[in-house]
Amino acid sequence: MKSDIILAGVGGQGILTIATIIGYAAVESDLYLKQAEVHGMSQRGGDVQSHLRISDKPIFSDLVPAGGADLIVSLEPMEALRYLPFLSPQGWIIANTVPFINMAKYPDIEKVVAEIKKQPKQIAFDADALAKESGNAQGTNMVIAGAASIFIDIPYEKMETAIKVIFGRKGEEIVRKNLVALKAGRDYAQKIAG
Amino acid sequence: MSEKKVLLLGDEAIAQAAIDAGISGMYAYPGTPSTEILEYVQHSKEAAEKKIHRDWSANEKTAVEAALGMSYAGKRSMTCMKHVGLNVAADPFINSGITGVNGGFILTVADDPSMHSSQNEQDSRFLGKFALVPMLEPANQQEAYDMVFHGFWLSEKYKTTVMLRITTRLAHSRSGVMTKEKLPQKELKLSDDKRQFVLLPGLARKRYARLLQIQPQFKEEAEKSPFNRYIDGPDKSLGIITCGIAYNYLMENFKESGCPFPVVKIGQYPFPKLMIEKLVKECGEILLLEEGMPFVEEFLRGILDRDVKVKGRMSGHIPAAGELNPNLVRIALGLGDFTGKPVPEVVVPRPPILCQGCPHIDTYQALNEAVKNVYGDGHVFSDIGCYTLGALPPFESINSCVDMGASITMAKGAADAGFFPSIAVIGDSTFTHSGMTGLLDAVIENTNIVVLIMDNSTTAMTGGQNSHAYGRLVDICTGLGVAKEHVRVIDPIKKNHEEFVKLIKEELAYNGVSVIIPTRECIQTLLRKTKAKKV
Numbered sequence A: 001m002k003s004d005i006i007l008a009g010v011g012g013q014g015i016l017t018i019a020t021i022i023g024y025a026a027v028e029s030d031l032y033l034k035q036a037e038v039h040g041m042s043q044r045g046g047d048v049q050s051h052l053r054i055s056d057k058p059i060f061s062d063l064v065p066a067g068g069a070d071l072i073v074s075l076e077p078m079e080a081l082r083y084l085p086f087l088s089p090q091g092w093i094i095a096n097t098v099p100f101i102n103m104a105k106y107p108d109i110e111k112v113v114a115e116i117k118k119q120p121k122q123i124a125f126d127a128d129a130l131a132k133e134s135g136n137a138q139g140t141n142m143v144i145a146g147a148a149s150i151f152i153d154i155p156y157e158k159m160e161t162a163i164k165v166i167f168g169r170k171g172e173e174i175v176r177k178n179l180v181a182l183k184a185g186r187d188y189a190q191k192i193a194g
Numbered sequence B: 001m002s003e004k005k006v007l008l009l010g011d012e013a014i015a016q017a018a019i020d021a022g023i024s025g026m027y028a029y030p031g032t033p034s035t036e037i038l039e040y041v042q043h044s045k046e047a048a049e050k051k052i053h054r055d056w057s058a059n060e061k062t063a064v065e066a067a068l069g070m071s072y073a074g075k076r077s078m079t080c081m082k083h084v085g086l087n088v089a090a091d092p093f094i095n096s097g098i099t100g101v102n103g104g105f106i107l108t109v110a111d112d113p114s115m116h117s118s119q120n121e122q123d124s125r126f127l128g129k130f131a132l133v134p135m136l137e138p139a140n141q142q143e144a145y146d147m148v149f150h151g152f153w154l155s156e157k158y159k160t161t162v163m164l165r166i167t168t169r170l171a172h173s174r175s176g177v178m179t180k181e182k183l184p185q186k187e188l189k190l191s192d193d194k195r196q197f198v199l200l201p202g203l204a205r206k207r208y209a210r211l212l213q214i215q216p217q218f219k220e221e222a223e224k225s226p227f228n229r230y231i232d233g234p235d236k237s238l239g240i241i242t243c244g245i246a247y248n249y250l251m252e253n254f255k256e257s258g259c260p261f262p263v264v265k266i267g268q269y270p271f272p273k274l275m276i277e278k279l280v281k282e283c284g285e286i287l288l289l290e291e292g293m294p295f296v297e298e299f300l301r302g303i304l305d306r307d308v309k310v311k312g313r314m315s316g317h318i319p320a321a322g323e324l325n326p327n328l329v330r331i332a333l334g335l336g337d338f339t340g341k342p343v344p345e346v347v348v349p350r351p352p353i354l355c356q357g358c359p360h361i362d363t364y365q366a367l368n369e370a371v372k373n374v375y376g377d378g379h380v381f382s383d384i385g386c387y388t389l390g391a392l393p394p395f396e397s398i399n400s401c402v403d404m405g406a407s408i409t410m411a412k413g414a415a416d417a418g419f420f421p422s423i424a425v426i427g428d429s430t431f432t433h434s435g436m437t438g439l440l441d442a443v444i445e446n447t448n449i450v451v452l453i454m455d456n457s458t459t460a461m462t463g464g465q466n467s468h469a470y471g472r473l474v475d476i477c478t479g480l481g482v483a484k485e486h487v488r489v490i491d492p493i494k495k496n497h498e499e500f501v502k503l504i505k506e507e508l509a510y511n512g513v514s515v516i517i518p519t520r521e522c523i524q525t526l527l528r529k530t531k532a533k534k535v
Helices: A015-028 A077-082 A109-117 A127-133 A140-149 A156-170 A172-193 B010-020 B035-043 B045-049 B060-072 B083-088 B090-099 B125-131 B141-158 B201-213 B215-224 B246-252 B273-282 B295-301 B326-332 B359-375 B386-391 B406-416 B428-445 B473-480 B494-509 B523-534
Strands: A002-010 A032-036 A047-055 A069-074 A087-096 A122-125 B005-009 B023-028 B076-082 B105-111 B161-167 B173-178 B229-231 B239-243 B263-266 B286-289 B423-427 B449-454 B487-490 B513-518
Touching: A002 A015, A002 A077, A015 A032, A015 A047, A015 A140, A015 A156, A047 A077, A069 A077, A069 A140, A077 A087, A077 A109, A087 A140, A109 A122, A122 A172, A127 A140, A127 A172, A140 A156, A140 A172, A156 A172, B005 B010, B005 B141, B010 B023, B010 B035, B010 B105, B010 B141, B010 B161, B010 B173, B023 B035, B023 B060, B060 B076, B060 B083, B060 B090, B060 B105, B076 B083, B083 B090, B083 B105, B090 B105, B090 B125, B090 B161, B090 B201, B105 B141, B125 B161, B125 B295, B141 B161, B141 B173, B141 B215, B201 B215, B215 B273, B229 B273, B239 B246, B239 B273, B239 B295, B246 B263, B246 B286, B246 B326, B263 B273, B286 B295, B286 B326, B359 B386, B359 B423, B359 B449, B359 B494, B359 B513, B386 B423, B406 B423, B406 B428, B406 B449, B423 B428, B428 B449, B428 B473, B428 B513, B449 B494, B473 B487, B473 B513, B487 B494, B494 B513
Parallel strands: A002 A069, A069 A087, A087 A122, B023 B076, B076 B105, B105 B161, B239 B263, B239 B286, B423 B449, B449 B513, B487 B513
Antiparallel strands: A002 A047, A032 A047, A032 B173, B005 B173, B229 B263
């Protein structure tokens, strides 16, 4: 088994939380893991990405090779497209369609979403709305993680365990809300991908 | 026995290893990608229980000196910095090569090829060579951990400073690490040679002679180091030399099948000459894979560059600048480019920006109104920190960013040339790092400059570490001799905008050194504190 994942977003959106959850689940499943993150200047509202590699065999590179990613998981539509050179021909894109606009000239959002929809394997949807609908308006990253979970060969319960452990400190209500958002994302992706 | 596997960033692996190897103190100034090393020790309960020194230092130079002092006293110490920080600390570092050490001493330096968060991509191995000390360069998190133990052993065996060099991708990548049995801290014990650290010319010559004399032993250590390996392969048409993390990018392209070519994997310097000699003898051509500048490559080519056929950064087989990755290595191996679809045209760059609610925004708005709108562009020298983003739209307020502290001294030089107005903007932590001495220069000559010390009460860019300047700026400035009435503090908020503009104009009218201190806490640390209170 191997999953090479590019997690993308804007500094402050919470991609590292997704990385931590999937990473924890992978380690709990006795898999090898490497996860490269971005620290420093870009975290101030710039584009950020994390390379998350999971495998049942030892992993060499900390970076996902270009053209080798099984998944691009993005909290933001334009940021999903930024990493297309990393996507393998068989790879999937999971992307939120709600733009994060912190710049003067953000491109036409319809064109951005259309560009994602043009890709052969993608699930692009309003994750903010789905998070809100699930009762957790702050749970966009959980929804996206849930959608991505159907493409990652790790038992789903391990992802749930990860949320319980990682958010346990913040109380049962937060854990419950995040579990609901994760499930909402997963159900949605299953419906689309079949 | 007490061995266990934990998930750690490269930086954290080094920190945990330092704790486990029995350091008594770590000294550092924050700088990406090295910051998390000392932060990890600061958050470690174990380090607190063991009373390991773990406070930040004013700058990298004071950090190295303090760490050397701890070594003088017989204990193990480590100092950490980013590559450009080593320039600041070059003086004590180079001279620690000559004094040698007493307790084990490792200088960890994190280079930033591709300049993800830096103003250059210099390769610290050149400085390690310059200091004539052994260097270690891990390929992965486990090696980073293990090398700290090896480094302290080497340091104490030869009474030498040891450099541990990592790069961004290892610093900020997480993987499983097996930890070792912990070692106790050392006892206080001075060197038998009471003149070891006295570099008076006559004594320094002797110390330098000793350093030169042990070079062959450093080379021997490199030949038998567990981190330097000759890995044979059946296809001798190509021999490959990898340094540090480059080994992973090579193996990524072969994985389980293994690399068909012989490889010399370098993790310890000086170069393992015999291994390289064997590789050159057996293989028709050498491919050099180094994360950073062509350090080994340049030596292998030599001045005449005709004895060995070498492919690397100098021949263009690998790009001359920027970090390596698996695909660049794949292309250099002639295995083809696997890059996926190009980035669609609709995608535009998203540079970092000042946070919403950042106090620097108010300062730049006031500064633009008082300076740019009146005197035009080009009057503001700046420095290293979040506020360097003031160079970008919508502010475009600043015109320089060179090195820590250069804002004040460059403003002084320009003022000396007759340039007016000449203005410096510098952060509170950068000011205590390297700005104070420059301000003293200006005070001595009563140079006509205005210095804005943007006090957000933290070292913001690297994630909000404590600032040595906190609560001390007015006293420091008046103590250095700036006239009291020209040290002016203001709260940079919207309501005070007009007053702020007026204040800058008043100080521009004064012919001498003025310091304006806009003081308001970083919005990030403020939000974090508010959040913590809620929980």
